Amino acid sequence: MLQTTVKNAKEEFDRVFIELGHDSKLEIANKNEVRFFMLDIKNNQYSYYEMFSILHSNLGRYALSRKEFQKDPETAISRGISRFHEVKGSGTGAGGEIGELLLYLFLETVLGAPKLLSKMELKGTRNQYNYNADAVHYFTYKNEYGQHNQLILCESKLIGDFSRAIKDAFDSLTTSIGNKEFDLSLISTEMFKESFSEEEANDIIKQIVPNATDDFKNDIIKETAAGIFIGYDKPIIEQGDSLVVRKQTAENIKKEIPNMVKKINKQIEKYNLKGMSFYIYLLPFNDVDKDRAKIMEQLLTRISYKE
Numbered sequence: 001m002l003q004t005t006v007k008n009a010k011e012e013f014d015r016v017f018i019e020l021g022h023d024s025k026l027e028i029a030n031k032n033e034v035r036f037f038m039l040d041i042k043n044n045q046y047s048y049y050e051m052f053s054i055l056h057s058n059l060g061r062y063a064l065s066r067k068e069f070q071k072d073p074e075t076a077i078s079r080g081i082s083r084f085h086e087v088k089g090s091g092t093g094a095g096g097e098i099g100e101l102l103l104y105l106f107l108e109t110v111l112g113a114p115k116l117l118s119k120m121e122l123k124g125t126r127n128q129y130n131y132n133a134d135a136v137h138y139f140t141y142k143n144e145y146g147q148h149n150q151l152i153l154c155e156s157k158l159i160g161d162f163s164r165a166i167k168d169a170f171d172s173l174t175t176s177i178g179n180k181e182f183d184l185s186l187i188s189t190e191m192f193k194e195s196f197s198e199e200e201a202n203d204i205i206k207q208i209v210p211n212a213t214d215d216f217k218n219d220i221i222k223e224t225a226a227g228i229f230i231g232y233d234k235p236i237i238e239q240g241d242s243l244v245v246r247k248q249t250a251e252n253i254k255k256e257i258p259n260m261v262k263k264i265n266k267q268i269e270k271y272n273l274k275g276m277s278f279y280i281y282l283l284p285f286n287d288v289d290k291d292r293a294k295i296m297e298q299l300l301t302r303i304s305y306k307e
Contacts, residue, residue, distance in 0.1 A: 034280040063080040117135060157172075171269075229282075
């Protein structure tokens with residue numbers, strides 16, 4: 001079975017991200033989840049120090065293929081930084097790749113869905129593919145009806161206004177879904193096999209590429225799913241004891257969740273996507289436009305975060 005690539009997955013993740021429980025549901029039948037998180041709070045702001053650390057330690061694991069990473073794990077971070085520079089040029093840009101990295105962490109750690117390909121590793125190849133999704137992950141699960149093998153198309157948006165972020169994510173997602181035959185063709189190419197061992201590549205292709213007769217006989221369905229990460233603005237306005245501020249901020253976020261999930265359900269209905277699985281993760285920022293650029297700049301130039 002294909003293993004996840006993220007470093008110190010669950011232990012490190014729980015040290016950084018606080019999950020906020022809720023009862024709101026997506027109005028779809030297939031397996032799904034919509035999960036809200038927040039960072040710890042220091043000096044009345046979300047602290048990015050610990051998140052920076054987990055992003056930095058996984059830069060190479062996201063930006064490089066498995067084979068590239070395994071050639072020399074000790075230099076993976078520096079080679080990952082070089083890959084980002086290759087793709088972005090001399091500057092550090094607006095920091096949109098932070099969302100891609102975070103979605104990679106959430107899908108591998110929370111869902112347990114291994115990365116197959118990322119846009120970043122594809123852009124580092126000689127063949128400049130016009131790739132729509134941020135990445136592709138693989139997930140499989142069984143229920144009372146049979147087995148679901150899912151190719152998860154990934155979209156991340158870091159936009160201050162939550163409503164716009166959700167709208168833009170679904171606009172991009174529908175483009176990726178419309179091009180899913182291309183995504184399947186990538187998995188069948190020699191380029192894909194160069195990212196994995198021959199045994200892994202052949203096994204994944206068998207699990208993902210449809211075979212109508214065999215799949216029907218064995219109660220297996222091979223389908224497209226969606227992974228979405230949304231980073232949005234939720235500045236901390238509470239004042240007082242820091243423990244009280246943290247608890248009140250969490251409660252304020254939780255109060256907004258029903259309305260936020262309602263907006264997600266409207267987008268699913270708008271694009272007629274109720275037959276898909278969705279794995280959606282959301283995280284508030286102090287000022288996402290400013291913060292993402294600052295975090296990205298420091299990821300490419302520093303080993304620890306400076307607030």
